[in-house]
Amino acid sequence: MKAYNQTYSEAVKYSPQSLTSEDLETMAEAADRIEEVDYELEQVKADLTKAEDKGAEFVEELEALREFFTDCFARLNGEYPCPSWSSDYDKSVIFEAIEKGSSDEKSI
Secondary structure, three states: OOOOOOOHHHHHHHOHHHOOHHHHHHHHHHHHHHHHHHHHHHHHHHHHHHHHHHHHHHHHHHHHHHHHHHHHHHOOOOOOOOOOOOOHHHHHHHHHHHHHHHHHHHOO
16 A cells, blocks of 8 residues: 555555555556546547637628628618618618619519
């Protein structure tokens, strides 16, 4: 049995003969759990990387959508001076303008 104030690593290094089979079993269980935790950590890191990639893609999509609506409002030639791309009303103005343009094209 290892000395009372001695860690397992000290016992292995300085007095391996003092380790009991119970001590060795405890160390083996700890080593197994360390391997499990290392594997779980790698899985979490991989999941985090995937989430960061998806987040970046989502931000890019939102930016493209914001740019689209900004361009749409710009084409209303100042008739709508302070739009918000997140406003349902503002989106309806764009959709109405698109529909109107679509019906104007049919009559040509």
